Amino acid sequence: MFYFVTNQFDVNDPVGVEQLKRLTLFSDNQQDAKILVLDDQPDLSQQKDLAQVAANQIQSVFTAIVPHTNATVQVPYTTGDIQTFTQYQARPNGEETAFFDGEQLVMKIRYFTATTGGQAVLHQIRTISYFSEHGDRLRTEEYDLTGNKISTHYFRADGNLRLTVYFQIDGSSLLTIDYDQQGTIHKIAYLDRAGQTAEFANWMAFATFALGRTVQNTPGEVIVDHPATSLDKLVKLTAITRLTPVVRDEHDAQAVKQVLEQPDLRSKIVQIVIDPKADYATLLADVGIQLLPIAAGDDSVDQPATAPExxxxxxxxxxxxxxxxxxxxxxxxxxxxxxxxxxxxxxxxxxxxxxxxxxxxxxxxxxxxxxxxxxxxxxxxxxxxxxxxxxxxxxxxxxxxxxxxxxxxxxxxxxxxxxxxxxxxxxxxxxxxxxxxxxxxxxxxxxxxxxxxxxxxxxxxxxxxxxxxxxxxxxxxxxxxxxxxxxxxxxx
CATH class of the missing domain: 3.40.50.2000 (Glycogen Phosphorylase B;)
Known part of the structure; x- marks a missing residue:
């Protein structure tokens, strides 16, 4: 398995484009690979839709450690189901439908796009948001493609997050995130299926833990984009033994060099991906680790129609x-x-x-x-x-x-x-x-x-x-x- 670890994934960003091409390349050569996102990225689901790849090929590190079972949770799938259970009036608006009780907004539903992950989903429900009589959003529930509830986000009257609960497929709590008055993470509590608990003060601490648990469960090589922000943490994880940092600027190069100066950690760096023509490449020229060239631009070659015999x-x-x-x-x-x-x-x-x-x-x-x-x-x-x-x-x-x-x-x-x-x-x-x-x-x-x-x-x-x-x-x-x-x- 190859894990492409990045802070965030943006299908329109040059790095995101490269990551997608890399993912396709590995898949075409029968190599298991996936993109794992370290940050708590709110629009990751939408970015995955735009990428047009299988749902499990781009994941949050949190999603990657969610255990899979055969349990199912019965939830509404379409607006027709909602209307069957209630007398609310539906007012569609593109990929969103609002439901009213008279003139009172009660809930809003957003849908998966029609080609999510290459799969037709026919307006299957992605999120349901519930509103108070004053029009304030109370909570938002998020569902996956199989109809199971992934999470519930609770909001304060001022719109800031108060609490987020992520669920296992059987409906039990897996992760809770408490927020302060400003909507900043105060505490994260994780509970696995074995009953083991762990607490974290911020998302990156949890994300690092989650990545380590993922690699422990399915060993593989970790290819790190943006090593300046995460390499020093990832290299210390016991489960990770093979790391390839992708160096794109001087900050990345300095971060890699600092790791290589630590004898107990440098053995984990198996290759370094870098533009050999860049000024910062000199920082890693004599480190004794194989350097793999990275494109500074669109260096590419077309296939000829025929080859000389x-x-x-x-x-x-x-x-x-x-x-x-x-x-x-x-x-x-x-x-x-x-x-x-x-x-x-x-x-x-x-x-x-x-x-x-x-x-x-x-x-x-x-x-x-x-x-x-x-x-x-x-x-x-x-x-x-x-x-x-x-x-x-x-x-x-x-x-x-x-x-x-x-x-x-x-x-x-x-x-x-x-x-x-x-x-x-x-x-x-x-x-x-x-x-x-x-x-x-x-x-x-x-x-x-x-x-x-x-x-x-x-x-x-x-x-x-x-x-x-x-x-x-x-x-x-x-x-x-x-x-x-x-x-x-x-x-x-």
Whole structure:
């Protein structure tokens, strides 16, 4: 199970959009995942409706720990049911209906939308609000899609909340929240089915407890959005042993760094998701935890209609891209290519650079000249996106795949170009081509063997190429972060 933990969920917010795409991505790859909201978010039900996903895929942390039983509570479902029990006059107004006793407002009913969670609900009742003879709201009852009462909210005459009671499915009390005169939480009391009680002074304290209980019941990895506000609390929960913070600003980076400075807690951080180009990324550059790239914008690649086959490729042509922070092991590459050249004279390697002005370019060209390798290695002035190398090469060598921009990797995979990597493996282990990616250890002979087989064994190359296309197919129009997460999940 993967838990995407966030403070609030807003389907129109960029973070909410990313969370939904992430949720869909995991579901498409048969990975259980859900979004858990830490805050007591009043409009969460409406946001879930707009998201058009299954009801249990976006939940409050409180809802996530509500025990499920087969018990049912009989409640009214429609306005027709209400009118059967009373003589009130119904006055519909969109998704709300008001009931009057003469001119006296008695209650208001709000409905689920017609496609809540992809399920037609035909004006099924979501909330019933009751009013006093003076027009003040006395209480509001909330129901779920099965017709069971979830909660009752009691109000003071000034409109502020006085008390909220959440119910178990059998109708017994599960959680009570007392509010002060200003409507601020004063005390939260939780009672589980075993009769165990716990009290909390604020919602975040309860939410942290609820998340810990949820992960204890169903273990999984917790992916934390907005770590600046919650990571220091979540990392201390015994039930949570695997955390991946999603860093979007300097405050998030500082929060993660503080956790990593605590030896007893840093082992819980399994990866860090971050934009490697952001200024604050330097705070976490040398922490010894794998960094997964996150998109700063809409970095995405479309799937091509067809991919070049073996006979359409440049025979023996390999491409490699370098960034200034992650230069390849030059000696290993030269050794491997020299071994391959003995048996396959057509092998050639073209070096590309992330930046046309890279200081490594001149340094590498001097080494190539000194070693007399101009027939074997070519230093390219153009950036790789301006060429057809990713589509036409026999293979794409990625020295540090975890730190490379994903559009290059995805373009290569989408065009069926096998990828060879030998450092910074984000797949969690050696991959033998099932994803179109071949992982070589720090061994010159193994790397040489992979290269030689790719440029001489047509059937094997074709299989790896087809695997690459399959990996890329569900990744069309996905962001950098989602690309890497999908790879991690697929490698499982």
């Amino acid at each position: 073996w006979d359409d490729r440049q025979a023996g042509q390999l491409a490699l891209i370098i960034d200034d922070q992650h230069a390849p092991n030059f000696e290993q590459l030269i050794g491997a290519l020299s071994l391959v050249r003995v048996k396959a004279e057509q092998v050639k390697l073209t070096f590309f650079f992330q930046s046309p002005d890279s200081p490594l370019k001149q340094q590498l060209q001097q080494q190539v000249n000194q070693l007399g390798l101009n027939q074997l290695i070519r230093i390219q002035d153009e950036v790789i996106q301006e060429t057809s190398a990713l589509e036409q090469s026999a293979a794409f060598i990625v020295p540090d795949i975890a730190n490379l921009k994903d559009d290059n990797v995805l373009t290569a995979l989408a065009h069926g170009t096998p990828i060879i990597t030998f450092t910074g493996d984000p797949l969690g282990g050696a991959d033998k081509g099932e994803l179109g990616i071949l992982k070589a250890n720090q061994d010159t002979f193994e790397l040489a063997g992979l290269i030689q087989r790719l440029i001489t064994d047509k059937d094997w190359w074709t299989q790896i190429s087809q695997n690459a296309q399959k990996t890329a197919k569900p990744l069309r129009r996905l962001t950098v972060w989602e690309l890497w997460r999908m790879k991690l999940v697929t490698a499982g």
